[in-house]
Amino acid sequence: MKGAEREMRKPLERQFRIVSNFACLNLLNTELMQHGRRIDLLSDFSDLVAWLRAVGVLSNSEAREAETRWTGTAEGESAFAAAIGLRAALRTFAERLAQGKPVSDATVDVINSVLASRPSHRRLVRDGQAFRTRLVPQAAKAIHLLAPVAESAADLLEHGESSLIKSCENPSCVLYFYDTTKNRSRRWCSMEVCGSRIKAATYYRRKRASQAKAATTTPVRAAKRPD
Numbered sequence: 001m002k003g004a005e006r007e008m009r010k011p012l013e014r015q016f017r018i019v020s021n022f023a024c025l026n027l028l029n030t031e032l033m034q035h036g037r038r039i040d041l042l043s044d045f046s047d048l049v050a051w052l053r054a055v056g057v058l059s060n061s062e063a064r065e066a067e068t069r070w071t072g073t074a075e076g077e078s079a080f081a082a083a084i085g086l087r088a089a090l091r092t093f094a095e096r097l098a099q100g101k102p103v104s105d106a107t108v109d110v111i112n113s114v115l116a117s118r119p120s121h122r123r124l125v126r127d128g129q130a131f132r133t134r135l136v137p138q139a140a141k142a143i144h145l146l147a148p149v150a151e152s153a154a155d156l157l158e159h160g161e162s163s164l165i166k167s168c169e170n171p172s173c174v175l176y177f178y179d180t181t182k183n184r185s186r187r188w189c190s191m192e193v194c195g196s197r198i199k200a201a202t203y204y205r206r207k208r209a210s211q212a213k214a215a216t217t218t219p220v221r222a223a224k225r226p227d
């Protein structure tokens, strides 16, 4: 979807569904259902940068810099292709974990190859009277932009609980999220979008059913009523 067609619709940034704290799950959620059709919000490197900014991986100035540097270049295109490959691997990853199945070695390899693409070094920084070290990434190539997404998948596997990766319960929604509610009761990608839609559908279904019941039972009752 390009240019004029997109301008007719909501801005891309407002279509992104940021429904999880994990960038890896939000990346696979760039494929979603709209008006009963499956659509892909990422069509080129520029869309990828917009998503990285929307999800907080890049600041506004870093996003502008990445756009200027790599849009329309072979390097930008290959980073975009890597993002689409990572997204496909993450979809399998989320689907399997949500079904209680183990993550495949192929998925681990894809995550590792993105992790390995970015060099970084530790820097010693003052923290009040104390010191701590911080990992400083070097975003020297377009592919490095994806490293934080692969890192979030690694964090999810290392520290997360796979049973909390859930797919939205709306049968016509394809989004995944990580349930951080206290009682592990989250059911929807978002209450506003899918939760209220399902609740409204259930309400109308019940209302229609009770109206239908009333329509069939009223004459019976009326016939029984003594005049």
Ligand SMILES: [Zn+2]
Pocket: 168, 169, 170, 173, 174, 175, 188, 189, 190, 193, 194
């Ligand atoms: Zn949903």
